[in-house]
Amino acid sequence: MATAPSGSVLVLTSPHDVTTDLVLRILAERRVPVVRLDPGPDLLAGAALTASYRTGDQSGTLRTPSRELDLTGVRSLWTRRPSPFEGPAGPDPADRRFAVSQSVWGVGGILASLPGAHYVNHPWNNRAAEHKPAQLAAAQRSGFPLPSTLITNDPDAAREFIACQTGGVVYKPLWNTPYKVHGQASQVWVREVHAHEITTAVASCPHLFQAKVEKAYDVRLTAVGNRLFAVRIDSPDLDWRRRQSLMECAPIAIPPQVARSVHAYLADFQLVFGAFDFAVTAAGQWYFLECNPNGQWAWQPASITDSIARAIADQLHKPPAV
Structure with a gap:
């Protein structure tokens, strides 16, 4: 069994997440070691996760069929799109529910507490930022116009x-x-x-x-650290996600006040990544609609998608904290 080198990037996502592959190819070009894990199914198929805590010391290992990773040496952790925990198959639903709960709290707690790791985003910050009422309150504090x-x-x-x-x-x-x-x-x-x-x-x-905002168009703004990428979306539908084949996208400049509010919002939730949606009026007013802390981004024009992938790779490539 090979040992994953110190400074590895740990990526939590399903094997079908092709968006992740865009970033992993860039990390491979940079010779940054990566361990990819889908905790729910992988821990039922031979992977093992262990953590130890004692006075003045914390240690842990992730062992897969092909390698072993020292959790204290993880450079960064990217929480992308892991599968939900489903528990082992068995005749007793109560046992399965128990196993799922223990996995959520045990595996989730271990992976959210890696010493020195840089999180994109930290899973607990992701969860806090997914609540729409909390988003609206943070948007108010950050200076966004709101419907x-x-x-x-x-x-x-x-x-x-x-x-x-x-x-x-x-x-x-x-x-x-x-x-x-x-x-x-x-x-x-x-x-x-x-x-x-x-x-x-x-x-x-x-x-x-x-x-309802009387909008001229929509904007998707993707934030990665202090780097912002925005596209204008023209769609015949109120909700542009409904028929994406009919929408048109093009890069758009970001007003300075919107950029300041985006950075304030990210700081409020302690996020590294955020996918913001705006409705923009004919007068140029950007109304905040929501921010998905783990939104999709690979559907955007190729130049924007590539820039976002490289920005995420830069975040994951950061030196481990001392």
Whole structure:
């Protein structure tokens, strides 16, 4: 079994994540050692994770079928798109749920506590920054213009809010929860909503309603450390993600105030990476919509995609902290 050299980069993602390959090729060109792990399935298929803690000392190893990695020598950890923990197959659902829970807290805790590692992003910071209410509060603190937004499970409050927004209101889910209709996977897109559509079903859980921005176009801004990359998105759809084959993208300059607010937002959540979405009006006002701390980026024009990949590689290539 080979020993992974000190200063290795540890990447947590599924084997089907082709976006990761763009960055790993750059690291390979630079001769930066990389260990790729999908903790959920890999730890059920022969990989082993061990950590020891005692007064004045911490140690740990990750052993895969092909190599062994000293966790105290990890240069950086990139949390990309690891598969969810599913637990071992077995007849007892309670045992499986127990194993999944122990994996989330045990494996997650070990990998989130590597001494000296540079995180892109730290998984706990990712999780904190995924909550849309927290995003909106941080965006306010960072100086972004925001569309008026209401999060409520009160149908009357929702109807009143919609009635007060003369330009219309959209609904968007608070989390991209897997959803099926007649057994088929379905996506809940951002869509316009009217007061007469609000029923008592709103009381079943919080819903996010937001004033519709009269936008000229959308912008996706990808931040990697202090480097920012933005593309203008022209789409016939309210939610450009719905039919990406119909959208057009082109690089766009970033107003200085937007750049300052982006850096303030990243600092607020202690993020290295963030994928920001804006709606831009004809007057040039950039309205903050959301920030995915682990958003996709390889769909952008080739020049932007390559620049983002190199910026992430630069982050992962940073010298280990002393």
